[in-house]
Amino acid sequence: MAAISLTFALLAPDTNIAKDFATGLVIHILLSIMAYSIFTLSVFQAVLLAKQEYMLKHHRTRGLIRSLPPLQIMEKLLFEMIWTGFILLTASLITGMLVFDDLFAQHLVHKTALSIIAWLLYVALLVGRHVMGWRSRKQFAGPSAALPF
Numbered sequence: 001m002a003a004i005s006l007t008f009a010l011l012a013p014d015t016n017i018a019k020d021f022a023t024g025l026v027i028h029i030l031l032s033i034m035a036y037s038i039f040t041l042s043v044f045q046a047v048l049l050a051k052q053e054y055m056l057k058h059h060r061t062r063g064l065i066r067s068l069p070p071l072q073i074m075e076k077l078l079f080e081m082i083w084t085g086f087i088l089l090t091a092s093l094i095t096g097m098l099v100f101d102d103l104f105a106q107h108l109v110h111k112t113a114l115s116i117i118a119w120l121l122y123v124a125l126l127v128g129r130h131v132m133g134w135r136s137r138k139q140f141a142g143p144s145a146a147l148p149f
Helices: 002-011 016-020 023-057 071-099 109-132 142-146
Strands: none
């Protein structure tokens, strides 16, 4: 809703918000909101995928689990959302570099640092999946099977 409001405010010439903020700043805000919204949706997708996997492994296929697509499709959708969020976050960081003179100013340092950390974690996840073939949980045999990871 905030992204839609900012878009309309930017397009409407008579509003104060369009006069108060530079176009680059509004684009940066929109990209940031969209990136973190997509990441939030991907968290819900990951929880749903984990629940679906658990229910299938324990042979409980009633209710919602029955109506969901296969695990491969759910996982593919999850990583499509993560890629979309990652691209939007990258664009947000780039526009932030272009709009702000000092990204590490006192009022921006926490946002910048956390966004860069998030970006690096998503790089690790996406590279790990693409290059190293990371997938779902691995099943271990022997004494280590009791470990939760």
